[in-house]
Amino acid sequence: MTAFVLRRLTQSIGVVFVMSLIVFFGVHVVGDPVYMLINPQADQKDIEAAIKALGLDRPIWEQYWHFLTGALRGDLGRSFIFGESALKVIVQRMPATIELALTAVTMAVVFGIPLGLYAGLKPEGVFSKIIMAGSIVGFSLPTFWVGLMLIMVFAVILGWLPSTGRGETATYLGITSSLFTLNGLSHILLPALNLALLKISLVIRLTRAGTREAIHQDYIKFARAKGLSNRRVVGVHLLKNILIPVVTVLGLEFGNLVAFSVVTETIFSWPGMGKLLIQAIQSLDRPVIVAYLILIVLMFVVINLVVDVLYSILDPRVRLGEGSA
């Protein structure tokens, strides 16, 4: 398994390198950040001075070389906008996004799996039909609109929950998070629900499909014939078998949530990485964009690894490191 993990990590270095090349040159083509950053009143000389200060006067390949040598030392450049290390700027915002993504995934599991199981076990029931129709709605409504509706209903009209921002944080076991305070929880509920809605629908459908398929398999019939309780048949034999696709998808979706919850973070002014990314793209803060995407690639590599390891736990037939990884 160690060899498998190492091989995966080596492959990812190649991916990161190619990605940095594409992003670096891609962003360069898009436009010149100087005109976004500088005060409109600045004259030609100020503009030239700013171009020089940001190192944009040098040819692009030289800039890339400078970036690459820096990256090997762990320095991914300095944000044009914040004047601080791009990595620091991103890492600063990471906890907020991770707690949001975790909450959303937890909601997806807590609501999605039981509802999916129910719909799979009683496909003809009225409640099952309602669940499935609801999941279509969850799929099709745009996040932007749902977010605004949630704000309108729960914050503006009912006044139950705050509409914007992250709540107070507390430190527990060395981790600082807004999940540890009531105020924080009340702030995270709406954005997490907004993110989770689509994931819940996804998990419902996956679980239902898996259940429908597995319920007719021989091992389920055998388990029932053996006289096992329904609870044990569904809770152990069935669930364990249908969880594999759910875990894969949730793993990747978790990555997506961390990396690209741009819309939700913007609407709820959540001080996370997604908001930073969109801001960086709008103002062409190249070091932040590149550093961000490199981090994301690394994160996906790790998530894939974790998912593979989880497979082997859920399904003993899967052997890591055999065949092509």
Add this chain to the structure above:
Amino acid sequence: MIKFRQIGQISAAIFGLAIGAAAPLMAEDLKIGLAAEPSAMDPHFHNLTPNNALLSHIFERLVETDPAGKLVPGLAESWKVLDGNIWEFKLRAGVKWHDGAPFTADDVVFTFERAPNVPNSPSSFASSIKGKTLKKIDDLTIQVSTPAPAPLLPTELTNLLIVSKKSGDGAKTEDYNSGKAAVGTGPFKFGSFVPGDKIEMVKNPDYWGTKAAYDKVTFKPIKAGPARVAALLAGDVDIIDDVPTADIERLKKEPKISLSQGVSNRVIYFHMDQFREETPFIKAKDGSAIKNPLRDKRVRLALSKAINRDAIVSRVMEGVALPAGQFLADQFFGVSAKVKPVPFDLEGAKKLLTEAGFPNGFKMTLHGPNGRYTNDVKIAEAVAQMLTRLGIETSIETLPPAVFFTRASAGAAGLPEFSFILVGWSSDTSETSGSLKPLVGTFDKDKGTGTANRGRYSNAQVDQLTADALATVDDVKRAALLSQAVELAMDDVAIIPSHYPINTWGAKKGLKIAARSNEYTLVMGVTKD
């Protein structure tokens, strides 16, 4: 028993939630939702409105401006011009930094040294300092000399926040962001800065002027317009800036909300390629190349007449703008009372176009940014239709601001790339010299004129009048010279002004915030009914 304890915990939790929700209603705290996020707490790091506005709470300037843009004493009690090239400033006595140290001329000297030299600054304050030599006379007197008479020197200093020498010596931007060096003289002290999340400030109880009415102020960047309005309606914030135009009518009817509005020092206008014989985005209707029609004043006037400014203001801007005829609205310094918005006159426009030799019109592309100015795309669409009715088939292409401004300023071989563009300009000095020099002054890198002249209009007379005005200390004479330059440029249709946007702030009932022409959102301007 366990159950009872749980119930107790839950009710305590609910009670806690209720207190948390009630906290914003307490009078001494204020929460403000900002459309644009400041990038640093270093007042000399990034010379851009969001930063300059926010840091005005902690730091102060020698010369301040009132909501209308008029100069008022700040850290300098008074100033006078000694001999054409030298200004003397008397500093305010008894002002203390937040750390208790007294404010003296040394701090001003230090600020002048620091401001242009902040490392990694994406937009530095070098332009505010340029050409100024500072001399300390005594602890409370300084003299600023310039190579030529500089009537606008006090105005230019309204952009420069003064920092403490003691705290700022050797301090980097990071030290300001952490609060270590963020020691000012202003009505508020630095509280905390969490990038992307919030900025907190606390009252400075020893402030020299009118003390702040709030113990604690929290600024929250809320970029999405609808979310900002929702946050105000939900009571999560007490004040928001940049209320989206689409929500204004509704909020006016909302009893919990009060709005304040004021015309900004910005004009939305069209810049036209007037320097190329053939311009890349204008073709004959059959697609063949033609000579650049925009070099003909009659064509420019025809375009201006074909634009229905009242319709733009009432339909596209939903009433929150004024039709524009020049660079700044009527109340600003150096405008011409004679220049009025060009009235809508389609027939007259057609006649002019025929006279100029384009009876059948031509094909043109209008370029504009998407998301830089209020309703910019909708304005471009509306104007394209108006021009098409004149017989000029106008298609529009809107680009992300980052791309648009690069190409519009220096796209094709370092020259402006487009033929006809929608842009905006705000005069930072709130007088027309701040528009004439960069927008219609002849493009000249060495003189620093025409820096934003993306149409490369050039008129020696306008240049001369502007230069004379910028060297005239006497306000009355300067205003006369400036209005003359404005009249000339507008008579030439150097640019086509569309409208002056009106800025709108929203506050919960019982509060009112002063609408400032420079778009700053300042707690000092908040009053209670």
